[in-house]
Amino acid sequence: MYLLRHGQSYFNLHFSTTRVDPGIEDPELTPLGAEQAAAAALQLAGVALTRVIISPYTRALQTAEPVLAIHKVPADIMHEVRERTAFVCDVGSPPDLLAARFPHHDFAHLPSRWWHEGVESLEQTIARADAFRAHMAAREDSATTLLVSHWAFILALTGTSITNGELLQYDPKSAAPENMEFVP
Numbered sequence: 001m002y003l004l005r006h007g008q009s010y011f012n013l014h015f016s017t018t019r020v021d022p023g024i025e026d027p028e029l030t031p032l033g034a035e036q037a038a039a040a041a042l043q044l045a046g047v048a049l050t051r052v053i054i055s056p057y058t059r060a061l062q063t064a065e066p067v068l069a070i071h072k073v074p075a076d077i078m079h080e081v082r083e084r085t086a087f088v089c090d091v092g093s094p095p096d097l098l099a100a101r102f103p104h105h106d107f108a109h110l111p112s113r114w115w116h117e118g119v120e121s122l123e124q125t126i127a128r129a130d131a132f133r134a135h136m137a138a139r140e141d142s143a144t145t146l147l148v149s150h151w152a153f154i155l156a157l158t159g160t161s162i163t164n165g166e167l168l169q170y171d172p173k174s175a176a177p178e179n180m181e182f183v184p
Contacts, residue, residue: 036165
């Protein structure tokens with residue numbers, strides 16, 4: 001399967017220079033983040049995708065848009081692939097607000113508060129990644145699926161830290177990573 005970390009958000013822009021949480025809930029992509037999303041879509045243009053799984057955060061949904069403009073495939077919004085809740089940016093938007101912003105996606109299946117309450121433990125994030133890995137390993141379409149997600153979730157899934165807008169090819173049948181360091 002293919003993994004894509006969302007493009008640079010306004011949280012990433014501020015946090016990367018100050019290391020201080022700027023207090024932005026569910027931030028959008030910056031212009032650079034939109035360019036990163038478009039570049040990733042071009043990288044995936046020749047790949048045979050059959051499905052895109054997207055985290056419900058705005059930055060992930062915006063990152064998926066250029067991919068879905070090229071690949072006319074089903075998009076599944078899954079809160080299970082969300083970011084580890086550790087900063088204000090990890091407070092999500094309610095499904096009705098997401099549906100108004102992204103009317104071409106279905107959010108009706110999401111709980112009204114689909115993000116984690118308070119700080120999510122590393123063990124909880126790893127458990128979500130383990131469950132997703134098992135789910136995808138059992139699917140026949142895992143090799144042609146793209147996941148648009150977040151730094152900590154992708155790290156928990158693969159053991160690899162990737163940058164904003166970076167793509168990674170991944171086999172969900174591989175072993176779970178060990179001894180990960182969750183330092184943003």
